[in-house]
Amino acid sequence: MAVDLVVAVDLVVNTKNLATINSNRNESILPVIEIKDAVKRYGMGDNSIYALAGVNLRIVPGEYVAIMGPSGSGKSTLMNMMGCLDIMTSGSYFLDGIEVSKLDENALAVVRGHKIGFIFQSFNLIPRTNALLNVELPMAYQGIKKEERKSRAIKALEIVGLSDRLSHDPSELSGGQQQRVAVARALATRPALLLADEPTGALDSKSTADLLDLFDQINAAGRTVVLITHENEVANRAKRVVHMRDGKIISDEINEVSIK
């Protein structure tokens, strides 16, 4: 109990320090993500749950952020918000300086397609549609010509090591392979922002390592990566780790291990 308390106090102090450090460090750069006082409430009246209870988060281009926290702490809710898949009850979200809540359906579709690559914990591939077509799909919606999107899809699948599985349906692929197809799909559109909700949750240690290497490369190429994880090994690869609890960010620190 005493130890917990000490840790908690320590965390609060840390958060304060880091917040100042972060804001000093990033002040001059235009953030890719800026979330202010985000609140997400489910249900009404006495039954209402605050999945997000006032979250402030600022991520600048090129960052590699891991979000951690206990189950139900609001990580996925926050991630869905960042991916423009869901809307918040109150607060504001600026993506590349544009306030997302002001965008209409069509503009949102463009943002989802062009700016964001979203990787779901449960893959979310289109069933009965082969790997190549799944990867091509977002590009098709962007109006990219068949030949170009095909070559880009093949390249993306090559990067994730699935050159020999182009014509396999999701049901014919292992969990790890499906997740890699999902990664290829997110990468092929060359998004500035890669969001991944527990991308390694269903993977073994080898697949996890491969995927994380891939994320490192993507980040090294200048893209912003935000991922959710429960595993310290995964979080350790990130340059910044955000901890959540009960819909709030309780710590936000530079990852010393990764930096060195």
Next chain:
Amino acid sequence: MNFLEMFRFAFGGLSTNKTRTSLTTLGIAIGVASVIILIAVGNGSSLAIQKSIDRLGTNTITILGNRGGFGGGRAAAARAVSSQPLTIGDAVSLNDSIKAPDIKQAAPVVSTNVTCSNGANTSTPGTFDGTWPSWFEASNTSIKVGNFFSNDDVTNGHRVAVIGNTTATDLFPGQNPIGQTISCSGVKFTVIGLTNLKGSNGFQDGDSLVVAPITVVQRSITGFSNINSILVQAKSASVQNNAQTEINTIIDARHRIKNVNNRDYRTLNQASLLATSSSNSAVFTTLLGVVAAISLLVGGIGITNIMLVTVIERTREIGIRKAIGAPKRAILSQFIIEATFLSLFGGVIGVLGGFLGSHFTIVGVKPVVVPSSVLLAFGVSVLIGLFFGGYPASRAAALRPIEALRYE
């Protein structure tokens, strides 16, 4: 995203979900086909009834005597004390253009049951009538080969006969009966005519028929006592009721009938027969229409079910598509093209199936396709397919991606 691309997406969707595609198509096709066939059966049977009534002639009235007639007999004779039989004189009196202006002609008929033979071949005609030549027109009987007998044949008592097809094949299998001789109840007749096929009216084979001059039949077989009936032809179907009144006036006077409720003769009016049977066939058609409507409903529910069962899966899929940047317009057009194609394809197959099925005789009825039923069945099924294919998709497309992904 261009139009061609949307088509490619829609057909991609159809070919990747083969079970759903074929079930939906089948559901629509069966719905359409069953409605077309059912209505065709109803229509076919009412047309068949109509045809057999038309064949009887729609403007004839049959007068039956209580004595010696079909339903007469002793009981009736005992009731009507002053009962008189029908006579040739009654028939003559009806052929009166002044007293009976609406009657075209009336022919006396003596009927009997005899067996006819040609050597070893025998036949018992369902109808063996002795009458006048005017009977042929009044009874709507036409000649296929040979001639009717003439007034001269009646006057001079020539032993000639006109026979129907059934009697002809019984007595002269594989031969031309014209000019041959048949022997009926020991009386020899020369066959001078063969009637066109009349078919069956459901009770009686209209082609099991021998008709001869009344004089010959009376002299040689029945005797000169009474006649059984008089066949009256009205000038047209519309004056049939007038003709009926004229018959009653003339015969009542001749038979000295005091109480019209106690006549010694009866009349059978084809118009009333027609009215009954056409109202019967109207009931029948309505009934089949109801059955068809129910089958359309059942077909529609089937289509709806197949469409709704896939809604959860489709909604999730739409969630994924939206999450990776599909504009609402692209999703809508994909699913509407899919639903349109499925419905039209199923509808066309159903129409073809309906026409094909209507070629077969179903429970003794030759179905006749009603064009409007084709349109109705096709239209309703396609609309159902379109609505239940398009509506859930458009609803899903309006959801936030995360809601669509979590839909259950």
